Amino acid sequence: MSAATGALLASVHLRGPHVDFAGLSPLIALLGGATLVLLAGLVRSRALRAHGTPMLALISLGAAAGLTIWQWGASKSIVSGALRIDALSLVLNLVLVAAGAGTVLLAWRSAGAREATGELYALLLTSLGGMSLLVAAQNTVALFVGLELLSIPLYVLCATDRSSVRHRREHSIESGLKYLIIGAVGSATLLYGIAMIYGATGATDFSAIAAALSSGSLASDPLTLTGIALCAAGLAFKASVAPFHQWTPDVYEGAPTPVTAFMAVATKVAALGVLLRFFDVALIEAQPSWGPALAALATITIVVGNVGALGQSSMKRMLAYSSVAQAGYMLAGVVVASQLGARATVFYLAAYMFMNMAAFAVVLVRERESDLGDSLQALAGLGRQRPLLAGSMTVSMLALAGIPATVGFAGKFYLIDAAVSGGYTWLGVVIVVGSMISLGYYLPVVAQMWMRAPAAAAARTEGLPALAGGSSELADAGPPAQGAEGPPTPEVALVALLAAAGAVFFGVIPQPLFDLVHGVGGALGGLF
């Protein structure tokens, strides 16, 4: 009997693909967490919903981080070669998870999170899953799936502002819609590019594309080059690289601040991660063609971002343009197509996470506490009232500007080093010139906090709703009293402090961060 069963089993022998669950485990943790959060959102208890769902989201992020560390040192292809678990994807996973945890803390007491049934966190986790997929993708199909999985939840997240202020709510919906349309155009462009590359090389795997390009004159074939250009444009939409950045300021401004922080940090990490892998692995043979083009894009991005940020009165718009500029800096690491460049880009991405998280956290605190929303005036006199918060913001601004003793300095140094070593000295100079322009908008923020008296509540413009109308969190607390303190926000302040402390710590002792990204260069085979 048992022998017969055994024989039967042997004869059917299901030949399913081998699934390396260990390699997939961080992704499973994120997506499983999203499902659990959705289920937990169905419980009746309001308090449980409000605090249980973010807690659950944090737990699943922690699990994803733990599983990522468990996989540390792995270097393998999983899911029939669609995904690659290596130093690049693991390091970026960690950065993504950290950004996700920061976002959950920022969103904890926001109106959108309290009203909804945990969907905010579920969307967040799903989007993170897409990002995790994206940075591991080594196959154009997986790349596209990852990008869509990243984007679709974000479109919804942008529109989740449930503020009592109507103007603000509409702004949020507008922002989501705008992002959806532009994102769809970007995705379509990318898909078209992928199709063309497939047409030219007959391959979807990155290594197969590279192999096809290395033989013959395919690397300079018009079809391939058009495909590469369309792919670059499609990914540039996500990374907000100029001239595909126009949506960035509007969407960043309209979206709820925690979501903006998430978009600014995590999306950038994912987009640049995939740019690194796609261009430095699949298209490495065509580097002489796309190198100068990407360098030109980087230059345009640095100039447009930095000049655009000058004179912005809304912090979120300013940070949006600043993130455009920062994307330009990081693109320099992709352009040179070297191990050093890859390491520098990933280093800067980690640095960027610290710097931007601190900035957005402080903006969020002021949004909740003052009537001035995210305007620059809301920060006036913060140095006297809340020295620690002002200190965090100061560190963040100085780090973004690249001042020594912050992680931004080491990051910029590394990027310039990579650019000069890769034969793009002029791009290094462009980075420096961009940093100079950036002083013109980072320093006034510092001045506003330490050198100006607090803005009076009366500074609010009469009649018109104040820009990005302020305390959306007081939705169910009735109209806010003039100058009233918002709800206590210890967790947001904690995020600001931790991020700023990280920016200073890794600025003074950058070695651990260098060690972290050390393996990234080697992970991208074929680079020297």
Next chain:
Amino acid sequence: MGPLSIMLWAPAASGALGALLSLLAVGRREARAQDKAPDRDAAPGPGASPAARARAVELSVAGVLAALGALVALVLSLGYIADYSPGSHGLSHVTDVVWIGELGIHYKLGIDGLNVFLVGLAALLFAAAVLAANLRRWERPRLFYFNLMLAESAVLGALLAQDLALFVAFFDLMLIPFYFLIGIWGAEPGRVRATIKLVIYTLVGSLLMLAGAVATGVLAAQQGGGHITFVLSSLQAMPLSSGSQDWIFLLFAAAFLVKMPAFPLHGWMPDGYRAMPIEVLMAFSGVLSKVGAYGFLRIVLPLYPHAAAHFQTLMLLIALASIVYGSAVAFTQTDARLIAGYSSVAQLGFITLGIFALDAQGAQGALLQMVNHGLVVAPLLFIVGVLARRAGGSEDVRDMGGIGFRAPLLASIFLIVALATLAMPGSGNFVGEFLILLGVFKAKLAIAIVASAGVVMASVYALRLLIRAMHNRVGARVDSRELTLREGAVLVPFVAVILFMAIYPQLALRRSEASVKVSVAKVAPRPSGAGLSASLRGAEINEPGPSEASQGGVIQGASE
């Protein structure tokens, strides 16, 4: 972490500690004040409210600790000067730890003849600035002293750094505390504008330098075929091609010239000087400008010798323009602070002139002049503050006049400082300018002749300031008072050091001679040692004599 690190970080640590301790002290005092509030109502003590008393505590704790930290640095730096053996040119007391392995950046500090006196100068000026600051009450003293002390550490770091990247880091970092110092405690109107202008001007220069520094490291490694490094001694062993040297030189020159400031790049100076609290300005004007000039000697000449020779004429012309422009504007100004400011432009012009004579004598004169100018400009600025207190708070020389009437001590101290500023024969400044001109006479005769006119112009603006402030008709709101004990405590040490340097400039010259020669050697390979020591002896003999004798010295030196 070697002994140099202690000197380097003592100020910053004391600033942080002071802020922390005073925070605790204030907390306790406030708590006690609340406990005892009823008692005090029954028997009101003399004077202040609890808040005011708490502020007094805060003031003393933060300020005194800062002063202690500055004092520690000063004592250590004097120890290094005493310890430094003349004639040696290698680095001593070296601390060398890998900071960022991937980028080849070391935390390498060291002392040699180039920086030993500048470190002493920086420590002295910051100690004086902290002392002077303690004479006043500051709003938010914790933040103030912390920033001031952080600035001292950053400046000392820039002077001690023996790694290009570390130098750049400290060079950029030293600006940030000043950004806060001016922006928060600066004078209205326009303090925020002035500080943003200052910081952007100087940081633009610094960032250019950052690009230049990275390029130096990377290109040197590519040419040498080794691992990337930024340690200065290793970089010197891997000279760059002359084409790379040229553009990198321009980047560094921009950074240093802005910092000094030199003539076309001085746009931040008037606003910045006007806005800065005078105690901060003492340190800023006395030390930060020197870091720029020092950078030429430490970094530019040894690393980019070809470019330095290539751009010699350009740099000499910039220096000359600074001398002429600075002097000319200095005697049209009526704001005493700006007279000092523009005189600094002129003096820094002299220093640049000496450096780019590309000659051991000129460079040594420049180094001596850096120390001398720092020693002179800080008391001069402090005196401006003293004068303003006696002229109804105005720093305009038109509101002064007759202040010396009942203040003989102040008048004589001011006289000494003013005479040193105009490089009276017999002052250390005279020796410095003499050596500089000697060096330039050998290099470019025409430039030296025009530059000599600058010496004359210096006497015009220095004496004009002295006469209009101390003599003349007594100003409308002038209250001629003698120096107070505290003001004297700041000024007298300076005068003592100025006099000492006038009598015994060999102290600095002997100790710096060997290192300066090494720094200049790559650019000017001709041995000029014999001429140097001979003319030094000449300067020594002629120095106390009348100006005819010194003319003889110039001719004698030039003929050699």
